[in-house]
Amino acid sequence: MTSTIGMIEPGRPDPADRADGMAVVCRGVTKTYGSGSSAVRALRGVDLEVRLGEMMMLVGPSGCGKTSLISVIAGVLDRDGGECSVFGEDFARMKSARRTLFRGRTIGFVFQAFNLIPTLTIAENVAVPLLINGSSMAAAVRQARAILGEVGLGDRWTDPPARLSGGQQQRVAIARALVHHPRLIVCDEPTSALDHATGEKIMEILRSTAVGTDRSLVVVTHDSRIFQFADRIARMDDGMIVGISGADGTP
């Protein structure tokens, strides 16, 4: 696919994507940190496909390469080898500025530690992706307030993040990931800092608000209690995908 950023309307899949139905396609992706005797091979030829409209979970023990893979998929880390495309676009073939632009419009992020800027209100935090994409502050905050309402925090939009519980902060982070209608959302351990009940609630919100026919989620986790929310689960070990199954364990 040779579509350019400017031709893709945010939130709308390119027809070519519908044709093959894939949001992410990785083939033989490798990544090594360091060199010589201290080299660590984080990814050893990963093959992975994430379909449009599905929630894919990457699971596995610590150090198995989950975070490296999600970083490569999100275009924040350069791979050493293999192929990886997101909606038909390969980050490795983009210039830096185009890559940044593509990431800003196409991908939403949910982080383990929320990464909300403490000196901003939660509405301003949510508005950040829109500001990055050129919206005015007033318009961005207006949209942010609307989506905060969708995650149940519509009345708290003037609060700073510090006044919210961990679960509420993660809801803000989800709102921030969704506000600019990205087509792929990557979540890094979204429930690991939360208790079980809150974690379940967060996953319910993610499931209900983030997953859609035009949008896919890749969730890195080692929290087995949330596996039930996945459409498919890719198990990783030692830098490779060792198996992909449905949430119920069916291959």
Place this chain on the structure above:
Amino acid sequence: MYRIALKMLFGDAARFFGIVMGVTLACFVISQQGAIFIGIMNRTTALITDMGYPDIWVMDPKVQYIDDVKPLQETELYRVRGVEGVGWASRLYKGMIRARLEDGTFQNCNLLGIEDSTLVGGPPGMVAGSLAELRRADAVIVDSVGASTRLARRPSGGSGRPVPLALGDILELNDKRGIVVGISRNTRTFQSQPTVYTTYTRALTFAPRERKSLSFVLVGAKPGEDLRALCRRITERTGLAAYTRDQFRWVTIGYYLKNTGIPINFGLAVSLGLLIGTVITGFMFYNFTLDNLRYLGTLKAMGAGDSTLLWMILLQAVVVGILGFGIGLGLASLVGWQNRNSPLAFSMPWQLVLVAGAAVVVICMLSAMLSMRRVVVLEPAVVFK
């Protein structure tokens, strides 16, 4: 995004205050020490700037500065008057004299003897009395600061406030009687000694007898004369040094710059201010950026380009720079204003404000560059660590 940058800056109140204080400190030290330095330099040339009439000062070629008097023969006056382009030429006596105070102590004074007929070279302004009174017998005019401090009459018993000299008071100058007929308003001098004006002829009676007594010839040029060309002509015809008022000011300032430790002392203070300000500001600004690195990485991951982040940092640096500059300059001005009637020499011309501003720009740019470098090399993948 710039509002986000400002909210990030203002939101961390303690760090923000620290960074602004670093810039403030540097700006305050640079402008305050610079103002005192310029004030002192201005005082070295107070006598030159206070004399409004003469266009040109003529003196012995070996004179290095205003207080370095090398007397001329009286005949030099007529030689100067004979130079083409000279409108008028007057004599000026400048010397030191001891005044005996009522309590028996002595005070050294600057004695200025001005042309008897024209009174050219008199004080720039009068607080009491008039310049014309100088034509009366034994008449002297004393500067107001000297009259109210060093020449003031001390009350008997040593307690109570000194009583300033007033019109009609008698001053004993080198065993001669001087009657105060005027109190003048002068710029304070470098040595802070009282200045006593009298006529040229009377000054010679006050001063110890010397073979030559003419200190300077004050020259007024004919209308339309090129002053520098006239100076050259006077030098060619008489062999004397001739300077315009501005030239003589810079000759005097140059002497003090070259031959005293004043510029070194103030230069060190200013450099220290610049250094400390840069270190404090740079360190705190860099730490501020480091503390926000996770969020900057998050912005980067979410699609903010390097240029956006760099502009955000630059904006933060500019804001702390403007605030620190304003507060520092304000504090320095306050110090000057509060000491306006004290002996402190303080002068803050616009050039000094520019220099302080340039120093603040340097400090902020250096601080911002450290942080910018950190942001440019920041991998957005840091957000997943």
